Amino acid sequence: MNTNLSTLSNGIRVVTCEMPHMQSVTFGLWAGVGGRHEVKRVSGISHFIEHMLFKGTRRRTARQIGQEVESVGGYLNATTTHDHTVYYGAAPANQFRRLTAVLCDMYMEPRFAEIDIRKERSVIAEEILMYQDEPSELVQEMLWEDLWPNHGLGRSLTGTLETIAQINKDDFLKFRANYYHSGNTIVSAAGCVRHEDVVTRAEALLGSLPRGKKAVGRAAPVLPAHPRIRIDQRDTQQTHVAFGVPACDLYAEDRFAVTLLNILLAGNMSSRLFQELREKRGLCYSVSSSVSHYADTGVLNFYVGLDAKNLALAMRLIGREFARLRNEPVKVSELKRAKDYAIGSARMSLERSTAQSSRLGYSVLFYGQVVDPEIVHNRLLQVTPEEIQRIAQATLRPECMTLSLVGPVAPTAPICDWMSNG
Numbered sequence: 001m002n003t004n005l006s007t008l009s010n011g012i013r014v015v016t017c018e019m020p021h022m023q024s025v026t027f028g029l030w031a032g033v034g035g036r037h038e039v040k041r042v043s044g045i046s047h048f049i050e051h052m053l054f055k056g057t058r059r060r061t062a063r064q065i066g067q068e069v070e071s072v073g074g075y076l077n078a079t080t081t082h083d084h085t086v087y088y089g090a091a092p093a094n095q096f097r098r099l100t101a102v103l104c105d106m107y108m109e110p111r112f113a114e115i116d117i118r119k120e121r122s123v124i125a126e127e128i129l130m131y132q133d134e135p136s137e138l139v140q141e142m143l144w145e146d147l148w149p150n151h152g153l154g155r156s157l158t159g160t161l162e163t164i165a166q167i168n169k170d171d172f173l174k175f176r177a178n179y180y181h182s183g184n185t186i187v188s189a190a191g192c193v194r195h196e197d198v199v200t201r202a203e204a205l206l207g208s209l210p211r212g213k214k215a216v217g218r219a220a221p222v223l224p225a226h227p228r229i230r231i232d233q234r235d236t237q238q239t240h241v242a243f244g245v246p247a248c249d250l251y252a253e254d255r256f257a258v259t260l261l262n263i264l265l266a267g268n269m270s271s272r273l274f275q276e277l278r279e280k281r282g283l284c285y286s287v288s289s290s291v292s293h294y295a296d297t298g299v300l301n302f303y304v305g306l307d308a309k310n311l312a313l314a315m316r317l318i319g320r321e322f323a324r325l326r327n328e329p330v331k332v333s334e335l336k337r338a339k340d341y342a343i344g345s346a347r348m349s350l351e352r353s354t355a356q357s358s359r360l361g362y363s364v365l366f367y368g369q370v371v372d373p374e375i376v377h378n379r380l381l382q383v384t385p386e387e388i389q390r391i392a393q394a395t396l397r398p399e400c401m402t403l404s405l406v407g408p409v410a411p412t413a414p415i416c417d418w419m420s421n422g
Contacts, residue, residue: 001350003360003370004195008203010211011182015360015370016198017190019353025096025191026357027198028088029107030365032186033179035082036152036217036294043152044159045167045175047080048124052172053087054078055116057109060102062116068102069095076103082153083217083294084365090354093192097201104205107180112172121164128158135240135406136286136305138232142404143242146228147299151221181212188361191353220297227399229415232406239308239407241315245395247300250293250366256379257387262291262300263338264330264388265321270337272321273302281317283310295366300395308408311415319419325392329385343377 002018034046054076056062069076074091087107091099131137141156148154158164187206189198223246248254266273266289277283284306292299306314349355350373363371398419405415 001356002195005364005370006195006199008182008199008207010207010209012185012187012202012206012209013364014187014189014195014199014202015364016188016193016195017353017356017360018193018195019191019356022192022353023093024090024353025093025099025189025193026088026090026353027096027099027103028086028186028188028357028361029103030186030188030361031085031087031180032083032184032215032365034080034084034152035155035157036220037083037179037215038152038155040150040155041163042159042167042171042175043155043163044124044157045163045171046085047157047159048120048164048167049110049172049176050078050080050085050087051120051124052112052116053106053110055120056111056113057105058111059105059109065102065106069099072098074099080157082157084362086358086361088354088357090191096193096197100201100205104202107185108206108209110176112169114169117169117172121167124158124164125161128156128161128164131156131158135234135236135238136303139240139242139404139406140301140303142230142232142406143244143301143402146230146402146404147223147244148221148297152217153220153294153297177210179215181210182206183212183214185209186361186365188357188364190356190360217295220294223297223299223400224402225400228402230404231409231411231413232404233409233411234406236407238305239311239405239409241304241306241311241403241405242302243401243403244299244301245397245400245402247291247293247298247395249296249298251295252298254387254391255291255293255298256376257383257391258291258293258298258300259342260335260338260380260383261325261388261391262289263341264325264334265289265300266302267338268341270341273304273318276317276321277304277306277314281313283307283314283317311409311413315415315419319398322392322396322398322419325389325396329389332385335383335385335388339380339383342380346373346377 072095076089078087287304
């Protein structure tokens with residue numbers, strides 16, 4: 001596989017991974033804008049724009065956008081996050097021109113018709129209501145609000161019913177002009193395609209995109225150094241718990257150790273919390289952890305769904321595992337398993353053009369270059385038990401925890417005390 005990076009005449013960077021053995025190609029357009037770049041009045045506009053780009057252009061209706069790619073077996077999709085938005089699709093390699101024509105038309109010439117705005121406003125309102133009715137989603141949104149209050153990182157990516165009701169066409173046009181320009185756009189492609197062909201095609205389709213500088217979001221608030229707990233008491237069958245502790249940003253050297261600490265805790269079926277809470281004691285069906293790194297902050301995030309009667313014991317056990325990692329260096333054999341999992345799963349993902357395109361686009365958008373996966377793997381191999389323990393001592397403490405809970409639990413439940421006594 002051959003990876004290359006070029007810059008178009010207007011400053012757009014194009015990154016590719018040639019995979020000649022593939023039968024398909026994945027193409028992505030990355031905009032360095034997301035929820036953290038929004039002001040409160042237009043909260044949800046990044047996600048709203050993502051929807052609107054599929055609603056039609058000067059050349060294609062919404063129906064034609066889907067049909068043109070799906071008629072040859074391909075697909076289109078998009079994702080909005082707190083720090084970027086990506087539009088992507090895949091198709092048979094011999095349909096590369098068709099795929100790029102549709103995606104670049106969407107990116108360059110969205111129609112933003114008033115009738116489409118009204119209809120999509122209703123669609124997003126239903127999406128918001130759907131998440132509010134889903135406790136496992138709601139508890140995560142509550143957690144983010146409490147981690148970063150009054151900041152774009154803490155607001156729901158879908159916005160609120162109030163904000164999407166007032167976003168209008170002028171807001172779309174202004175926001176798009178501010179963020180959808182060459183300095184904030186990355187093109188990524190992977191599969192059976194030549195780098196030179198991608199560059200030529202991108203120059204033809206995107207060369208007229210206006211110039212601009214890479215967007216910078218408002219600085220994130222410092223994560224709390226004291227416990228914050230919010231309980232939404234509801235008559236649900238399960239109690240849903242989400243909590244987070246501070247982690248490093250996406251440029252810190254500690255990010256490699258944090259990746260492994262996440263795996264050790266609840267990142268897979270072999271993890272400590274999965275084995276202790278689910279396999280050994282049968283306290284829950286779902287327990288997981290994940291890491292979110294941003295340019296200036298980060299969080300190690302946990303989720304568990306269980307019967308309310310098991311909550312106290314589960315939190316005590318989680319607290320006990322936190323204490324073990326703070327007080328005892330992880331065994332070399334256990335750490336090796338976490339490293340092998342991280343590296344092995346990453347290497348397997350590189351066989352897929354979608355994963356390669358995603359890796360390349362993210363790497364160039366946030367690091368300004370293609371990061372060699374073997375460099376990452378080698379750095380993971382260098383992480384020591386002492387590094388894991390140092391980070392655990394700094395972060396895995398109940399007094400650093402922000403917690404949200406949805407379920408039939410008393411608002412005065414002493415959750416931090418349960419963890420402290422673990």
